[in-house]
Structure formats: structure tokens, C-alpha cells
Amino acid sequence: MATIGDVAQAAGVSRSTASYALSGKRAISADVRRRVEDAVRQLGYTPNAGARALATSQTMVIGLLAQFLEDEFAPAMLQYMLGVSNTARELGYDILLVSDADGTRALRRITDSRMVDGVVLLNVAERDERLPILRSAAQPGALVGLPADCTGVDVFDLDFEEAGRLMVDHLHRLGHREMALVSQPEHVIERGGAYVWRLQNAALEAARARGITLHTVSASSHQPDVGQDLSALLDTYPDVTGLLINNEAAAAALPTVLHQRGLTAPSDLSVVGRYSDEFARTFSLPYSSIESAPDRLGRMAVRQLVRRIEGDVAADEPHVVRFVTPELVDRGSTGVPRPA
Amino acid sequence: MATIGDVAQAAGVSRSTASYALSGKRAISADVRRRVEDAVRQLGYTPNAGARALATSQTMVIGLLAQFLEDEFAPAMLQYMLGVSNTARELGYDILLVSDADGTRALRRITDSRMVDGVVLLNVAERDERLPILRSAAQPGALVGLPADCTGVDVFDLDFEEAGRLMVDHLHRLGHREMALVSQPEHVIERGGAYVWRLQNAALEAARARGITLHTVSASSHQPDVGQDLSALLDTYPDVTGLLINNEAAAAALPTVLHQRGLTAPSDLSVVGRYSDEFARTFSLPYSSIESAPDRLGRMAVRQLVRRIEGDVAADEPHVVRFVTPELVDRGSTGVPRPA
DNA sequence: CTGAAAGCGCTTACAG
DNA sequence: CTGAAAGCGCTTACAG
Structure with missing residues (x-):
């Protein structure tokens, strides 16, 4: 592999001049610049990343x-x-x-x-x-x-707090008075997945402030357990009219669960998720959602x-x-x- | 940051000795080895990756x-x-x-x-x-x-050829005589995604050899188009009893499509996919499949x-x-x- | 505008 | 068993 020394030699200049010609860090005569550039092309020179890192303390x-x-x-x-x-x-x-x-x-x-x-x-x-x-x-x-x-x-x-409030407010404004929030599994929280309870606490507070009922449940992050968790939720809280989903796996499983129960959103149940638009497209999720960006x-x-x-x-x-x-x-x- | 020079100095040896003590590439007295190791610990020495790469021509x-x-x-x-x-x-x-x-x-x-x-x-x-x-x-x-x-x-x-044969043989042995193979979109093939037609050609050949009918269709790799493609397929070939799926997005969409049509596998339709076990678990895919490993x-x-x-x-x-x-x-x- | 030299932090023949 | 020195391929003050 060609080194800067080879380039310098081919261009008939010193190594430092070759280096400067390439970096542009000092003035170089047009002639020299051209000779250096030609040499680079002919030799197929590319700087050695390790050597450069050592000299500059920058690895890029x-x-x-x-x-x-x-x-x-x-x-x-x-x-x-x-x-x-x-x-x-x-x-x-x-x-x-x-x-x-x-x-x-x-x-x-x-x-x-x-x-x-x-x-x-x-x-x-x-x-x-x-x-x-x-x-x-x-x-x-x-x-x-x-x-x-x-x-x-x-x-x-x-801003997961704001996300929680937004979900609750959105459904509250439409007239919902009993909803359920589906979160990540317990161990995600235990491990310190703060975004789970940040959203949940803010949602609970917003619900309290508006005098509405918000049930909270953790659901698995794996199939098929998460589907069963969702089914159990709907059985346990039959009066829930709005579902807030802060769990990607649950969002991905929900279409099947709703289908199995013959439910349709939004006529039977309103649903708001929290995931990215890309995620929604990949999994064809038909639910309004907070963009997680x-x-x-x-x-x-x-x-x-x-x-x-x-x-x-x-x-x-x-x-x-x-x-x-x-x-x-x-x-x-x-x-x-x-x-x- | 400490260098090998600092380590050598702290251990009271030369840099080369320090280096050899760490690499073990030549015999070192127990005493020196200990002193070097102590110095490394005290100084929190870690070799500079760029410098090592430059010296050894190995970046790891x-x-x-x-x-x-x-x-x-x-x-x-x-x-x-x-x-x-x-x-x-x-x-x-x-x-x-x-x-x-x-x-x-x-x-x-x-x-x-x-x-x-x-x-x-x-x-x-x-x-x-x-x-x-x-x-x-x-x-x-x-x-x-x-x-x-x-x-x-x-x-x-x-071995996608073998995968194609395996899919066809498996269903043929169960008694199926008309099947459809769902492949990736046309442009994946045009771009040179050879695995698509390697599997398809082998499947077609196996079908011919056994005198059975195999329809082939390309389906989108995106939701919700892929769901419509699957629906169209089932409309077009109502006599198909077996489905071979060589398209991850189609596999992920199939449960919903079958549900919508009130179909169940295997009683209404036999299904074999080609994806990884991890993929099957993530998407809760209930279909037998060729492990793509x-x-x-x-x-x-x-x-x-x-x-x-x-x-x-x-x-x-x-x-x-x-x-x-x-x-x-x-x-x-x-x-x-x-x-x- | 250009060159000779030092230095980045390692490893490894070479010498003893 | 150990040390002094060269070299990996760059960049950048220092000098002119």
C-alpha cells in the first residue's frame, strides 16, 4: 500500500509538503498541489487511519x-x-x-x-x-x-411525561372515562427502564386530575405471552373504552388480539400507541401513536x-x-x- | 493516559521489557513481571489501539x-x-x-x-x-x-435450492397437489437477490418432477401491501391447499390475512415459511418453517x-x-x- | 511557499 | 533474561 512517503517521492516534494497539500492546512503552490494530487491518484493513496489517529489523537x-x-x-x-x-x-x-x-x-x-x-x-x-x-x-x-x-x-x-399526559388528554377529550395503559414487563422497570414509569406516572396524574379511571398493567415483551396479557386485560376491565400502549411488542400483537375478539378500533375501542412511524409501517400498525422519533x-x-x-x-x-x-x-x- | 513508557518507568524497566512482559512473547523473570503488572494496575494502563495497529498492522x-x-x-x-x-x-x-x-x-x-x-x-x-x-x-x-x-x-x-425442494416435498408427501410460493418483490430479484429464484427454481423443478402444480407470486416486502398481495393470491388460486412463504414480511402478515378470511392452518391451508426461529418468536409466527439460521x-x-x-x-x-x-x-x- | 525533524505509542528484531 | 534503537505512517511545530 502506498504511503505518504511514496506520494511525496512521486511528486518530487517532501512528506510534509505532501501532507499539507492534502490537508490544505497551509498555502501550497498550484503546481505542487497538482503534482501531489496526480501522485495520489496514480498510487491510489489513502491515508492509514491508525497512523493518522496516532498523530492527531482523533480516530473519526x-x-x-x-x-x-x-x-x-x-x-x-x-x-x-x-x-x-x-x-x-x-x-x-x-x-x-x-x-x-x-x-x-x-x-x-x-x-x-x-x-x-x-x-x-x-x-x-x-x-x-x-x-x-x-x-x-x-x-x-x-x-x-x-x-x-x-x-x-x-x-x-x-418527553415521556408529556407523552403520558397527551395520551390521556386525547382520549379524555373524546369522552373516554375509563382506560387502561399497557406498559413494559416489570423487569424492565426493575432494571431501571425509567421511561416506563415516567410515562405511567404522568398518565396516572393526568387521569386523577381529570377524574377518570386509568388501569395500569405490565405486559410481556414477547409473543405469544403478550397476546395473552392483552386478552386478560380486556377480560379484567370490560368497561375500558380506551387503550394506551407503551410496549412495542404489545402494539404488534394487538391487531391479532382484537381480531380474535371481533373488536374494531375505534368503534369498539380507541387505541393510542407510542412507537415510531417506521415501526408502524413495518408492522402495519393501524393505531394513532405518539411518535417516539x-x-x-x-x-x-x-x-x-x-x-x-x-x-x-x-x-x-x-x-x-x-x-x-x-x-x-x-x-x-x-x-x-x-x-x- | 498512561503509556507503556509510564509503565516501564514505574516498574523500573525498559519499554521493551514492559511490552514483552505484557505480551508474554519472551521469557521474563518473575520479579519483573510482577513489577510490570503492578504498574499496569496502578496506572490503569491500556494499550493505545491506534499505536498498536500501526506497529503490528493488525487492528483487531x-x-x-x-x-x-x-x-x-x-x-x-x-x-x-x-x-x-x-x-x-x-x-x-x-x-x-x-x-x-x-x-x-x-x-x-x-x-x-x-x-x-x-x-x-x-x-x-x-x-x-x-x-x-x-x-x-x-x-x-x-x-x-x-x-x-x-x-x-x-x-x-x-442452501436455498434444497430449501425449495424440502418445502415442496414436505407438502407433497402430505398429499398436497396444488400449492403457491410467495417470494420477495420483483425488484429484489432484479437487484440480484439470487436466493429468491434459487429457492423458486428448485421448488418449481421439484413440483414438475412430482407432477404437482406450483403457482409462484411475488409479494411486497411492506405492510399493508403484502397483506393485499396475499389476499389476492388466495382469491386467484382458490384450489391451493399449501402455501410456501419465502418472504419475511409476508410471513408476518399472514396470520392477520388468514384471520380475516376465517382460515386456519393447517385445517384449511398448510403453511411452510422460511425464516429464523428468533424471527418466529418475535412475531409469534405459528408456521412450520425452514430455519434460515x-x-x-x-x-x-x-x-x-x-x-x-x-x-x-x-x-x-x-x-x-x-x-x-x-x-x-x-x-x-x-x-x-x-x-x- | 517548502523541507528536515520530532513525535504520537506501540512492537520487535538486534545485541548483549 | 534485559535494553537501546528502529520503525510502523502519519501530522505539525520549527526554520528558512
């Missing part, structure tokens, strides 16, 4: 820490990954994908060894074990998901991360915690409640 | 080229990615994830700049534009998917790639083309045909 690589947990719905994770990956590439960065079960060790490994210039953490828990490691790392980090302690990192998340969140996280990496942000500039305002995408699955 | 990183094409079903791709990623990690390698729309440029970039020691290509087409680039790269490559020309690369794929294929590809990278394979050892034998996972969705 971003670490992406994804975790595929047994009790979460993998296809939903993919969307965040693609949002991060695509934005990174637009900004000139490559992605080191880390899907280790042990995220803490992996995070330490890639930061300590300087494989990455910065890190994006997906699926952040309330007390995420990866955070202390990230804080002590030399590289900046951006999170998708809100932890209890946000010091030292930039944080991006959907994974691509947008991934994009925001990478943008801010790159700003920090490239020093466009003063080192003492405070870290941000930014929420995406939930928006309801109307797919026509809500209406006035059926007569009692 | 594998490039993973995934493409998320508009007309393919993204969740299915994820499984291959995880198979590759997990196996790589077990073998000590990290994954550089490349999801660029323009796979050729990206491939050239990561190989020319020596960011990776080898490359895994996913979703390989009949005449894949990435292959010429891979062949001229310095690093070895492994494919998941069978191209027309396999020279210079190791290839792993499901994405995790196993990813694992095989990485294993062989690492053997080449690490030179466990003679440079002149011929490249392999290895097929995974399809196996039918019985989920009880096939039986004798309904009476005419």
Missing part, C-alpha cells in the same frame, strides 16, 4: 453501545442504531458497534484504548452502570434515554457529540438534557367511546 | 457491511448482524458497522485506510458491486449470501474470516463455499389437504 470513530436485552423488543432498537449510524457518517465518522452483554467492560475497553473519539449510549437506565465509566473516560458521551444523574453527559430523550433522537445525540468532539463547544459549556416533544400521529384509531 | 477490527434496502425487511437483517458481532467479540475482534447506502465507497474507504483486518458482507447480490473492490483489497472477506462469482472470498449461505451463518463467516486474518489458513488454501443444510422446524401448520 464513534462508539455505539447497544444492548439487546432479553426482555426488550429488538426491532425497535434497530431504528436508533440506524439514526446514529447515518448521522455519524454524514459528519465523517464511522461507527464501532458494541453489542456486548457486558456493556461496562466494553465501554471501558473502547475508551481506554482510544478506539473512539466519543460514545453514544442507547437504552440508558435510571442508574446505568455504564455512566460512571463514561464520566471517567477521556471522551465525551451522549445518551439516548434519561438517567437519574445527568452530570457530565449530554442527554436526549422523548428514534432517528431524530439518534441524530440529535450524534450532532451534539460531534460538536463536543470537535471542540465547537467550550469545555465548560454545561451539558444539555433535551427532550423531544411528543407528537400524536393520527391514524384514525380513536373516536368517541362506544355507548355503555 | 472487522468491518460489517450491512445494507438496509428500501425493499427488504429490516428486522431480518438485525439477526445476521448480531450473529457476526457476537462471534467477533468472542474471538477478540470489534465491529466497524457500515450501513452506508453506497456500500462500494464505504468498503473501499475502510479497507484502503486499513481500519479493519477483514470484512463481512451481508445480503450479497448475484453480481454484487462490492465484490470487485473486496477482491482487490488487502484484507480477506467473507460473504453471507451466494454471488455468481465466488473467487477470492469465502462464502456462506443457506442467520446467527449460524454469521458465526461461520466470522470464524473463517478470523482464520484467514490470523493466517491459520495457508494463503493458497482454496476459498470455501459452504451451505447450511435447511431444516424444517415443525410448528404444526401443515397437514393433509382439506377435501376438495
